[in-house]
Structure formats: structure tokens, C-alpha cells
Amino acid sequence: MTQDAQQLPGTISGGEPSATKKFDYTIIVWVVLLILLIILVANPIFQLFKESFFVSEDEAGGFTFQNYIDAFETDEYYKPMYITMMLAVSVGSISLVVGAVMAWVVSRTDIPFPNLIRNGILASFVTPPFLGAIAWIFLAGRNEGWLNKWIRGIFQLSDEFYLFDIFTMKGVVFAMSLYTFPLVFIVVLAGLNNISSDVEDAANVAGGGTFNTMFSITLPLVAPSLFAGFILAALEAMILFGIPAVLAIPAGQHTMTTQLRAFMVSEDDLLGLASAYAMPMLILAIGMVWTRGIVLGRRGYATVGGKGGQRRPQKLGVWRLPIFVLCMVPLVCAIVLPSLALLTTSFMKNLGGGLVWSNFTLWNYHFILTNDAVRESIYNTILLAIMAATGATIVAAISAFISQRKLIKGHQYMGFMATAPIGIPGIVLAVGLFAAYTKQPFVLYGTLWIMFLAYLTKYLPLAYQTANAGLTSIHPELEESCRIMGANRLQVFKDVTIPLFKTAVIASWILVFMPSLRELSASVLLWTTNTKVISVVIVDFYEETLLGPISALGVLLLLITLVAIAVGFRVAGRDFMRSAG
């Protein structure tokens, strides 16, 4: 007989499973999560629906289809939809070609420095699209653009000549594609890496040549990834606000997102019209995410890496270097040139003044660091990013833990709930939040809280997927073995679960923190004078053509992001950005 065994009689009724019978804590967990889901998703979407069927000015008017008729009958409102669809298809197609070819090159050929290309493409997530677009104005503006000036200088052409004009729909497509092709790249690379090269070798042995194998074996096998990549890129092009706001509006064009904002900032109360206008976007976006899920099957989100074993890379021969240079072009356009342009401009007095000492100034930095409104926006941005990252990570970590450890009844729905907002475009969510929380009894509009809700909702799926992936790698037996060695639940948590889960939690925090720093499409509808954030200030400055301060703010934003990434690499390891895709 052991001592422990002798203690048993007194402890029998204290056994844990019986304790759970006395008090069913699953109800509390469900109630809390349900309330959260209602606040974050259900109520805003419901209010959006409701508003779309009421005429805003006429409270007594009651139910009407007038908003839908207005939204889809008028040419002025119909055209942005057409433009948006065209944008989505063109950007999706270009991204598909560029992203898929680069993925194939990195995965299957003897290209030099494949990791440089891979990591460079991952890094292009660092530049916010609206900053990239602004930087491209400096580079490819019709008159003052450096690339145009440079060409005129070389070929001694007149001031009338220009090669690039970013303020065109082509320019918009170009700028968007720079930030959407990485989505295709990541999905297709994962797809390619998951195909065992044995399958391709078998085709070669059976007599298929390199190209025959590629078209009859490889291509059909990655077809789901190609389709998913296209959907992702097209969806992103559809819901982006920053690039069309910066480039299309000066060109006299609206997209659905900019038109939506025009409704919301209008002198008239057009909430009903805006809600109706947001519907096709919402339905399309959810439909696209849903289709992608079906096509990709259970591999809902892909990770770079994967298995597949040894590969025999295809020899590129004399094309090795030219193809490498070609692969670097999108990277240079997406990261190197914009960053350089922003950095240079931020130290210039006059945009057209050239790279001379007399044109050097620190005024832009002085301005943004002393201007009260800007300083407050920096404070708000960082505060909001910390709040969103912390909030999303806590909710994600708890729901992932419950889901993986099957802790409560209905745990299998946990993942669905945490990723429910995944298809909702940021700007549509913002209209919904505006509709839901500007009136009694929940007046959040005008506070940071409404923006916090927007960020939390928008990034919860990302945080959940990261936390969930991290937990999957912790085998439940690691906890059970701790238990049987004599540790109670709390000690198991402290000694095993937290140390092993920590990395994924930190990664998920940083993965929410970074995009929250530059969130624009929801913020631009929800800000008020006291709750401006950096991205909103940049758009403001842009409308006032304060390009120098924009560059300085942009550099500051990039610096904060880089610090966050550096911390992430250090604490969570070099692969922590993988689930960003």
C-alpha cells in the first residue's frame, strides 16, 4: 500500500469529473463566446441588412426596396461596380500568372537564391498597399515621376514625354497586383511542395518529357491551389480601399470601396444606400471564400513548406540568370523601389528638387513629431494595434485550446465561430459597425472602441489559425503524461502547456499587431477627430498634398513594423510569418 492510496477515501468525492457535473462551466464559455460573436459579427451584419431596407432620412418611411433600386439603377453608382469587377478579374489574372510562375520557379528549378525570392515575397506584406501606391506616384507620376524624368534625361526627350502614368486604371491594376501576387505565390508554392516529386518522376519514367509532365501531371494537381490563389487575389483587389483612393479617384474613377466611403462621408444621411451598396460585395466576398474552402478541401489555409521529399530541380541552363533577374522585378517594384522612394522623399524639401544637399531637410520628421494631431494618431495607432493584438490573441488562444482539447460540448463549432468573420470585407464590416453602434443603447462611434471591434473582428480568423496550428503540434499526451506524473491541471498548464504554446501565441500577437498598425479600409469610415490613426492621417495628408510628411509617416510606420517583425523572429522563430498566407 502506498501513501497515496491511503489518502484515497477522503478524496473520492473531490475528483474533477464529478466536480464538472456539479457546475457545468461550458455554459459560461458558450454564453461569453456567443455574446462576443453577436457583438462582433451578427449584430453589425444584421444592422447592415436592416438599414439597407429603410430610407434613412425618413424614419417613419419603414420598409422599402428604394435603396437597392437607387444603388443599382443609377449609372453613376453602377459604373464603380463594373470597374471593381474588371479590376478584380485583371488583378486576379495577372497575380495568378506572376505568382504561379514564380512559385514553380522557386519550387521546381535550380534558380539561384530561391530562399531570397521566397522571403522577399513574404516581406512584401510589410509595405501597406496605400503607401506603396503613394510611393509609386513619386516613381511613375506622369510629369514629376522619377522614372519618367530619368528616361527623358537619358534620351533627351521633351517634358511632354512620359512612359509611365500611375494615375490610370492600368496604374491601379499594376499597383494592386504588386500586393496581391504574393497571395497566389504562397498558396501555389504550398500546393507544389505538397506534390511528391515521385508522382512527376513516375510520369517521366512513363515517357513524359518535362513539359508534358508539367501540363498533364503537375498542373492538374495544383489546379485547386491555382484557383484558390486567383480567388484570393481577386477578392483582395475587390476589397482594397487604399490603392483606388490614392490612384483611381484622381483619375476620375470610383471603385465600390471608394464609392462606399463617398456615401458614408456625404452631407446627406446615405446609410441605407451605403448598406444596400455593400450587399453585393459582402455576398461576393463570402461566396469567394466559401468556394476557395471547397476547392482547397480540408487544407483551408496552406502553409509554406510542407513535405514531398527530395526533388530533382529542372535545369534552367542559360536561362538561369535571366529568369532570376525577371523574378526579382516584382520584388524590386513591390519593396525596394517604394521603400527607397519614401525614404528619399521624407528627407526632401521639394519633391522635384532632386538629390542635392540644398534640397535636404528634417522638417518632415519635425512636422509629424510635433504636430499634435499626428502625434495623437501615432499614439492611437499603437494603442489600437496593441489592444487588437491582445484581444484577438486571447480569444483565439482560448477558443483554439477548447477546440483542440475538446474541453466543452460543441467544441467542434469553436473553429467555425472564430473564423466566421473571414469573408467580411473590412469596409463592409465598418458600415455594419457604424450602423450598429452609432445609436442608443450602444454608442461606440467616436471612441476607439468601435475601431477596436473592427480590428478584432477583421483579424480574429488570422489569430485563430495561427494559435490553432501551434496547438496542433502539442500532442495531448504531453499534457497527460504530466498529469499522471503527479501534476494537477494548473501545474500542467504552467509546466507544459504554456511553455509549448507560448511561441504560437506570440506569433499570433505579432501577426495581428502588424496589419492593425496600417489598417485603413475600416478605419477610414470609423474615425473621428479624436480617433485618427496613422493610415487615416496619411490619406488626409494625401488629399491636402502634404507628400513630404506622408513619406516621413510612412517611414515611421515601416520602422515600427520592422521592429515587430524582428521581435517576432527573435521570440517565435524564423517561420512565424508562415500562417500569414
Place this chain on the structure above:
Amino acid sequence: MAVLDLKGLLKIFGTDVRAVDEIDLHIEHGELISLLGPSGCGKTTTLRLVAGFIEPNGGEIIMDGETVSNESSVIPPERRNMSMIFQSYAIWPHKTVAQNVGYGLKFRGITGAEADKRVKSLLSVVQMDHLGARYPGELSGGQQQRVALARALVVEPAVLLLDEPLSNLDANLREEMRFEIRRLHDEFNITSIYVTHDQAEAMVTSDRICVMNSGKIEQVGKPSDIYDIPATKFVAEFVGVTNSIPGKISSPELFEADDGAKFMMNPDGGKTGELVSIRPHRIQVHSENADVGGSDAQNVLDGEVTRGYYFGSTVDYLVKVPGLNEPLRVIGDPHEFFGVGSKVRLTIEKAAVILVSDS
């Protein structure tokens, strides 16, 4: 050491899946018993019930006279003074080998120099004393398995539970670790339950084997009993290969196959049943018309070889025998090889014919 009693133990998953279906099992002090069966037979569930990870829907688990689990209360795993070896080893990747092994000691009030001494001594028992400072990621599968063994034994548990501990090892290592586990059991003599689906593992390691199927216990007994005198068709076929011949008892100790062949049976076998089980290597093959001597102790049958595969140490025959619907599988001696079509005479000792029930 401890005595364990499972009484009417019942575990239902969902609404009607009876994973463990009212089983009774008594385990002696210092005994190593294995739960053997195919996947889904309830063996792992039984083990987890004993560990206290899950609660039973009925029945009870009694340890040294005290109820540790029943329908209304379950003592949590950490208060049972048990150890467990997991299929995945479950070595904590963020702790060194020595930290892994020493972890359980602090809960038993053993710290400092005494704890270090015990960790060192256990590591040397499993031949890992030079690797205490390593992290698990730097170890091979076999070494991780040894760490898991040391970690489980260092706390001198009352009961040791092993959940398919060797299934992740490659074949050679698995064979070596079987003997290692038996050696450690002989050294520490801890009451142990060993879950496996591998009959050879169960044979080598266990004092007794408990064969399970569909949540129920088919048979409990010494390895030789399980093999030589199986109680059911399931046990006979799961533990080794056999010929199962359906028919009925025609007189005491005489079995008549459905197609007419008659067999004298082992009187120590089952008394009721619908089949006899005959192990292929208990059947001797002789040439046609060989003089095998008339005896009450053996059955004699004539037949024709329909298949014969040469394996070096044995020959694997199928022999068609009049009066039997299915050909008999026979493992023969290779020094005398009979080709396909050869007429042969078979002799089967009475002791090799075991009456089994069909359930």
C-alpha cells in the same frame, strides 16, 4: 505494488458505442498483464479508465481495496500514484532528459541531491546516463523511449501503464525493447498493464494476456494457454494462424465437421463450441500410405497438396482433405518437400484439436 480490480467496467462513447462493455479483470501484485486486441477493441479506453483520464459510465476500478473510479466519482490521475508510457513517448521537448525524468519527483517530496541521485540511477538503468543534459529533439526514437521508461519508473509508481509503447519504433528496435521492458519489470516488479495489438509483444512481455474484442474480454490466461488452448474462434485467429473448422460435437471428445470429417479433441479444451481450431504447425505431413501407427492419440487424414511455398525453415502447404470444405493450412518440415498434386497423409495429435466457441 498494488492489486487492481476492474468490476463491471463500462464506458459508452456518444450515445450507444460501448467501447468498454462491462468487463471484469483482476490484476495481482507485481503482475504484468497485457490487453491484446485489434484497434477499436477497447483496450486503450480500458487503460485510460484505469489512469483516471476518463470516467466510467458504470462499474468500478478498485485499487488495493479502495474505489478509485466509479460512475459518480473519479480520483484524478495525479493522485493515483501511477505512471504511464505513451505511444508518442510524450517526452517534453522543452525540458532536458534529466529534467524530464526528475519531473515527477517534486510531487512526491523528493528534491535536491536525493532527486539527482535517483534520476542518475534510473538513467543508468536504461543506459542513458551520459545523455542527461540533452534535449529530446537530439535523441533517437529508441532513446526517447528509454527516457519515457526512466521517467515512469523513477517515481516508483504503484501501477505502471503502457499504451502501445513500441508501436513507433522500427522493427529491430521494437524487438530489443520488448526484452528491455520485461527485464525492467523483473527488476522493479511493478503491477503493470500493457496495451498492444502485437501478439508477439504480448507473449514476450506478459505474465498473463487479456484478449479483447468489441469492448469485451474474450479470454484471460498465460501466454501459452492463450496460444495452445484458445477459448474462442476470435482468440485462435487473432493470436497466431489457425484452421477453424465448423461442425458439432458428435460424442464426448469427438468432433464432426460439417462436411463429414471427424476429429478426436483435446479433453482440456472447451466443452462447448461450434468449431475446432488446429494450428498449422501441429499437423505433420507424411508421404502417401506412410505407416503412421494406429493410435487413439492422433487423427489421421489423407489429402492432396494444392499449394506449397518453400520458406527455408518451413514449408507452407494447403492440403485438400475429403470431408473438409476448406483445405487445411499446414506448416511442414522443409527436409521433405511435397509438390502440388502430391498425395499426402496428415497426422494431428489429439491435443492439438481445440474446441472453440464462435462468438
